[in-house]
Amino acid sequence: MDVCLVNMPFTVLERPSLALGILKGALTQEGIDCRCLYANLEFAEKVGLFPYRLAGRQDCWVGDWIFARSAFKGFDPDPVSYVNLFWEQVKDSLPALDNQTVTEALFDLRERAEDFILYLAGEISREKPAVIGLSSTFQCQTASLALLRRLKEIDPGLVTMLGGANCETVMGLSLHKHFPWLDFVVSGEADLIFAPLVKSILAKGPDLQSDELPQGVLGPAHRKNHYQGLEPDQVRAMISDWGAKDTKRPIPDYDDYFTQLEKCEFLNECVSPGLLVEASRGCYNATKKPCLFCSLNGPANHYRVRPAKEVIREMQHLSARYQVDRFILADNILAPNHLKTLFPALPAELPGKNIFCELSPSLSKRQLSILAQAGVVVAQPGMESLSSEALKILNKGLSGINNIRFLKNCLELGISLIWMILYNYPGEKDAWHEVTADIIPLLHHLQPPLYLNQVQLSRFSTLEQKAPRFGLSLKPKEIFKWIYPLGEKELADLVWDFEDREFAERPRGQKGLKRLKEAVLLWNRLFRSKEPPRLVYKDQNGVLEITDTRPTTLGSKYALTGLLREICLACDQGLGLKRLVGNGLAEKWGEQEIENSLEKLKHAGLVLVMDQKALFLALPKPRRSLLPDRLFPAGSIDKNLYYALKATQYRPGAHFVQGEKR
Numbered sequence: 336m337d338v339c340l341v342n343m344p345f346t347v348l349e350r351p352s353l354a355l356g357i358l359k360g361a362l363t364q365e366g367i368d369c370r371c372l373y374a375n376l377e378f379a380e381k382v383g384l385f386p387y388r389l390a391g392r393q394d395c396w397v398g399d400w401i402f403a404r405s406a407f408k409g410f411d412p413d414p415v416s417y418v419n420l421f422w423e424q425v426k427d428s429l430p431a432l433d434n435q436t437v438t439e440a441l442f443d444l445r446e447r448a449e450d451f452i453l454y455l456a457g458e459i460s461r462e463k464p465a466v467i468g469l470s471s472t473f474q475c476q477t478a479s480l481a482l483l484r485r486l487k488e489i490d491p492g493l494v495t496m497l498g499g500a501n502c503e504t505v506m507g508l509s510l511h512k513h514f515p516w517l518d519f520v521v522s523g524e525a526d527l528i529f530a531p532l533v534k535s536i537l538a539k540g541p542d543l544q545s546d547e548l549p550q551g552v553l554g555p556a557h558r559k560n561h562y563q564g565l566e567p568d569q570v571r572a573m574i575s576d577w578g579a580k581d582t583k584r585p586i587p588d589y590d591d592y593f594t595q596l597e598k599c600e601f602l603n604e605c606v607s608p609g610l611l612v613e614a615s616r617g618c619y620n621a622t623k624k625p626c627l628f629c630s631l632n633g634p635a636n637h638y639r640v641r642p643a644k645e646v647i648r649e650m651q652h653l654s655a656r657y658q659v660d661r662f663i664l665a666d667n668i669l670a671p672n673h674l675k676t677l678f679p680a681l682p683a684e685l686p687g688k689n690i691f692c693e694l695s696p697s698l699s700k701r702q703l704s705i706l707a708q709a710g711v712v713v714a715q716p717g718m719e720s721l722s723s724e725a726l727k728i729l730n731k732g733l734s735g736i737n738n739i740r741f742l743k744n745c746l747e748l749g750i751s752l753i754w755m756i757l758y759n760y761p762g763e764k765d766a767w768h769e770v771t772a773d774i775i776p777l778l779h780h781l782q783p784p785l786y787l788n789q790v791q792l793s794r795f796s797t798l799e800q801k802a803p804r805f806g807l808s809l810k811p812k813e814i815f816k817w818i819y820p821l822g823e824k825e826l827a828d829l830v831w832d833f834e835d836r837e838f839a840e841r842p843r844g845q846k847g848l849k850r851l852k853e854a855v856l857l858w859n860r861l862f863r864s865k866e867p868p869r870l871v872y873k874d875q876n877g878v879l880e881i882t883d884t885r886p887t888t889l890g891s892k893y894a895l896t897g898l899l900r901e902i903c904l905a906c907d908q909g910l911g912l913k914r915l916v917g918n919g920l921a922e923k924w925g926e927q928e929i930e931n932s933l934e935k936l937k938h939a940g941l942v943l944v945m946d947q948k949a950l951f952l953a954l955p956k957p958r959r960s961l962l963p964d965r966l967f968p969a970g971s972i973d974k975n976l977y978y979a980l981k982a983t984q985y986r987p988g989a990h991f992v993q994g995e996k997r
Contacts, residue, residue, distance in 0.1 A: 336368055336370055336463065336464045336465075337362075337367050337368040337464065337465050337533070337537060338362055338367060338368070338370075338464060338467075338468060338533055339369070339370055339371075339372060339459055339462060339464035339467050340358060340359060340369060340371045340469070340470070341371075341372045341374055341455075341459070341467065341468070341469050341479075342355055342371065342372070342373045342374060342375050342469075342470065343375060343469060343475040343479050343482060344374065344375045344387065344391075344398065344401075344402075344448075345375065345387065345390050345401075345474045345478070346375045346472070346474075346475055347375075347391075347970070348375060348379055348387070348970075349606055349607070349608055349969065349971060349972060350592075350608050350969060350970040351371075351373070351589040351591075351592035351593075351610070352371070352373075352470060353613070353665055354498070354499060355371045355470055356371070356588050356589050356592075356611070357585055357587050358470075358525065358529050358585075359371050359588040359591070360586050360588040361526060361527070361530045361585040362529070362530050363585075363588060364530065364583075364585055365530040365531075365534065367530060367533055370464075370591060371588075371591035371592065372591070372595075373591065373595045374451075374482075376592075376595050376596060376599055377595070377599075380599045380600065381447075381451075382444060382447055384601075384972065384974065384977055384978075385440070386443070386444050389437065390441070390444055390474075391474060393474070395417070395421045395424055395814050396474060396814060396818060396832075397421055397441065397474075398474030398475065399474055399477040399478075399818050400421075400441075400445075400818050401441070401444050401448050401477075401478075402448050402452070402477040402478040402480075403817070403818045403819070404445060404448075405449045405452045405478075405481035405485075406477045406478075406480040406481035406484060407477075407480075407819070410820040412817055414445075414817075416817075417817040418437070418442070419434070420814070421437070421441070422434045422437055422438070425437070428786075448478070452478075452481045452482055453485065455482060456482060456485040456486050457489075459482075459486060460486060460489045460490055460493075465493075465494060465536075466493075466494045466533055466536060466537070467483065467486055467493055467494070467495055467496065468495075468496040468497070468498065469482065469497050469499075470498055471498070471499040471502060472499045472500045472501060473500065473501070473831070476501050477819075479497060480497075480516075483497065483516055483517060484516045487516040494519070495516060495517055495518045496517075496518065496521065497510065497517050497520050498520070498522070501831070502520050502521060502522045503522055503523065503571065503633045503634070503795070504522055504568055504571050504633065504634055505567035505568075505828045506522075506794070506829055506831075507520045507521070507522035507553060508520075508553065508562065508565070508570050508828070509829040510829065511557065511558065512558075512562070513821065513825065513829070515558070518554065519536075519541070519552060519553065520552070521551060521552050521553075521572070522551045522552075522571045522572065523551040523570075523571035523572035523573055523633070524572050524574045524616075525551075525572060526584065527583070528549040528550075528551070528552065528572055531549070532548070532549060541554065541555055543555075543556060545557055545560070549572060550569075550571070551570060551571050551572025551573075552572070553570060567828075568634060573637060574639075576639075584641075584645075586649055586652060587649075589610065589653070589657060592608070593608070593657055601977055601980050602972075602977075604977075604980055605972050605974070605977040605980070606972050607661070607965070607966075607970060607971050607972075607973070608657075608661070608970045609661035609662060609663050609691070609967070609968050609970035609971075610653050610654075610657065610661065611662075611663050611665050612646065612649060612653065612662055612663070612664060613665045613666065614640070614643075614646045614664055614666050614673060614677060615638070615640045615666045615667075615669075615670040615673070616637075616638070616639050616666075617632050617636045617637050617638035618631065618636055618668050619638055619670065619671060620668060620732070621636040621667075622638050624732060625730065625797055626717065626719075626730050626797075627730045627760065627790075627796070627797050627798055628729065628760065628791065628793070628797070629796055629797075630794055630795040630796040630831070632795070633795055634795055640670045640672065643676035643677035643680060647677065647684045647685065650662060650685055651684065651685060654688070660687060660688050660689060661688070661689050661690075661691075661966075661968040661970065662689070662690045662691070662710075662968060663690075663691045663692075663969045663970075664690065664692040664693070667693060668694060668695055668717070669692055669695070669698075669706075674698075674702055674705060674706075677709075678705050678706055678708075678709040678711075679709070681710055682709055682710070686710075687710070688710040689710055689712045689968040690709065690710045690711045690713075690968055691712075691713045691714065691715075691967070691969045692706075692714055692715075693714065693716070693717070694706070694715075694716055694717075695716065695717060696716040696717065696737065696741040697732075697733055697741075698741070699908075700747075700748075700908060703744050703745060703750065704748060706750070707749060707750055711750060712749070712750065712751060712962040712966075713750070713752075713753065713967060713969070714751070714752055714753070715752070716738075716741060716745075716752060716754055718738045718741070719754075719755070719756065719757045720735065720738070720767075720771070721756070721771050721774070722735050722767040722771050723736075723945070723946050724764070724767050725757075725763065726738075728761075728763065729757065729760065730797070734948075735771075735945060735946060736909055736943065736945050736946045736948050736950050739778065739781070739943065739950060739952075740908060740909045742778070742781040742782055743781060743950075743952065743954050744908075744954075745782065746780075746781055746782055746954060747954045747955060747958060748958055749957055749961060750961075751782070751961045752782045753785060754782075754784050754785070755784045755785055755787065755788045756771070756784045756786075756787045756788070756851070756855065757787075757788055757789075758787055758788075758848055758851075759790055759839070760790040761798070761805035761806060761807065765845040765846065765847035766847060767847070768845070768847035768848045768850065769846070769847035769851075771851055771854075772847065772850040772851045772854040774943065774945070775851075775858055776854075776885070776886075776888075777885070777887075777888070777940050777952060778952070779858055779861050779862065779867075779885045779886065779887070780862075780867070780869050780870040780884075780885055781862075782961075783855060783858035783859045784855055785859075786855065787851065787852055787855060791832055792807070792809060792833045792835070793831050793832055793833070794830075794831050794832075794833070802833075806838075807835045807838060808835050809833040809834065810823060810827070810833060810835075810836075811823060811826040811827050811833055811834075812830065812832045812833060812834045813834070815830050861886065866884075868884050868885040869882060869884045869885075870882070870883050870884075870952055870953045870954070871953060871954060871955065871956055872953040872955060873956070874900070877896060877900070878894050878895070878896055878900070879893075879894070879895040879896070879899075879900040879903055880893070880894055881893040881894075881895065881953055883940075883941075883953075885940070887940075888939065888940040893939070893941070898920070898924045899932050899936060901920060902915070902929070902932055902933060902936060902942070902949075902951075903936065903942065903953070904951070906949045906950055906951040907951050908950075909948045909949070909950040910948060910949055910950075911947060911948050912944070912947055913947075915933070933949060936951075940952070
């Protein structure tokens with residue numbers, strides 16, 4: 336084997352790695368022998384689903400804490416304090432658990448993580464690859480560092496490489512500086528540079544001169560000359576013509592994921608995978624006005640779009656090869672021109688597929704209908720709030736009533752939504768949360784946010800890049816002192832997340848925020864109940880028949896005629912108040928009559944007036960039901976089946992030693 340690429344815990348189990356799939360595809364095109372090793376599947380299979388998912392949470396970077404002791408020998412500062420801090424962060428979202436259960440699970444996982452690194456390194460070294468490469472994205476950083484360190488100890492001649500989101504610009508430079516067992520660190524897009532780099536290493540060995548290395552690659556030569564003349568912003572590879580027709584983009588190779596999943600006794604029975612496909616890179620909106628908090632596209636957002644026909648061919652190839660009908664578009668946001676090219680073609684080219692994508696809530700009902708017909712059944716819209724004032728601060732460029740209209744249209748078209756409400760950001764006012772909490776009872780028939788989420792001060796976001804402008808004094812999150820044996824100055828170049836500790840305390844005691852959290856909890860309970868609230872209408876023979884089962888409104892049945900009916904239908908997609916009066920209705924009914932009728936509809940909770948617009952909240956009978964979780968396009972795990980097969984959620988004591996479980 337020339338190259339071994341490894342996907343470490345705690346990456347998701349329900350789908351293969353797009354990064355490793357692309358890199359293997361690139362190597363295969365050049366005739367280089369490569370195998371992808373999905374160590375995440377093997378670790379989860381052995382430790383169990385509950386511990387794996389507990390450690391995969393973003394809270395306190397717990398996945399990196401699990402493997403930190405394996406990566407950094409002798410480094411284990413006050414683990415009890417860390418676990419208590421983690422429990423304080425998660426206890427509200429894990430009501431069925433207690434501190435003791437979580438503590439025992441995390442401490443046991445750390446022991447098993449150390450055994451797993453020894454086991455995995457032994458297995459890989461027996462295969463004798465020339466190059467070992469790992470993709471480090473979020474919570475698999477220390478697991479990757481631990482494995483590469485152990486492999487170097489076994490075979491100092493093995494060439495080690497690390498890439499992924501955790502290696503972007505200054506973070507990649509910091510990794511290379513502080514962890515000498517890393518021969519190469521790749522920052523940025525490696526699709527087209529990885530295979531030539533590996534070819535050079537296989538031909539000449541790792542001691543390539545710095546001028547022989549592609550842009551964005553750090554190697555032993557940089558370490559030897561102490562990184563002289565190297566600016567962090569220079570350490571990033573980007574394929575400027577990635578979306579061009581003649582660019583030779585490799586098709587992802589996911590063979591090894593499916594081969595290894597089949598070998599998993601429990602997961603193979605319970606996992607229904609989804610497949611990742613890229614149709615664009617970067618963010619269309621960020622080229623004009625980036626969201627205040629977003630850090631997804633690194634230091635420079637270069638937006639590129641693939642030809643629709645090429646995306647379709649790739650999806651057809653992957654679906655046929657792996658017999659999978661679930662797809663996840665990895666795009667940050669849907670490309671506007673794909674609404675005219677890609678999605679209208681999918682019903683004929685790829686019928687019967689379930690698709691997940693991220694999109695803008697600015698899309699019209701007509702555009703959403705195109706997506707629904709193409710197979711989009713789940714979407715993640717960048718909504719973030721129902722308050723126009725909050726949306727303005729967050730640089731979203733939309734209004735609250737626009738987002739409510741979007742919720743209404745998606746429910747009618749049968750598009751499930753994954754969204755959240757953000758809080759704790761500069762310029763935020765608690766009164767906005769009060770107002771949102773007041774209108775939520777009118778929206779109980781629409782899809783609620785999953786939860787409220789505190790804005791993170793992440794690297795490359797506008798908040799992080801321009802912190803002084805917002806009155807922020809940022810330092811690396813304190814939690815990282817339990818994960819890396821580095822000082823604050825070094826951590827500032829290494830980690831993703833920062834904090835202003837005084838600012839972080841601000842949400843405590845805010846009455847509006849407390850009310851909003853309670854309102855969202857109730858909204859979720861009602862919407863996910865056996866008989867969720869409904870607000871539907873049927874318009875026939877000049878009568879608008881409305882059924883309303885929301886628990887906080889005045890009635891359950893309405894039969895509207897005349898002006899009341901006309902106002903509702905005119906406001907179906909939202910209408911400015913001035914346009915409503917000037918919409919021909921005034922000549923027929925008179926302005927005062929319109930105002931009186933609108934007030935009646937508001938009082939009944941049938942029409943919402945905000946942002947100087949009126950929106951009829953009822954919808955026709957939905958065209959299709961929302962997708963059940965078990966058919967989620969991004970992949971799903973049947974947890975009930977898993978635990979029935981496994982017979983227990985948690986089995987302490989199953990350790991890895993020399994490839995065998997004891």
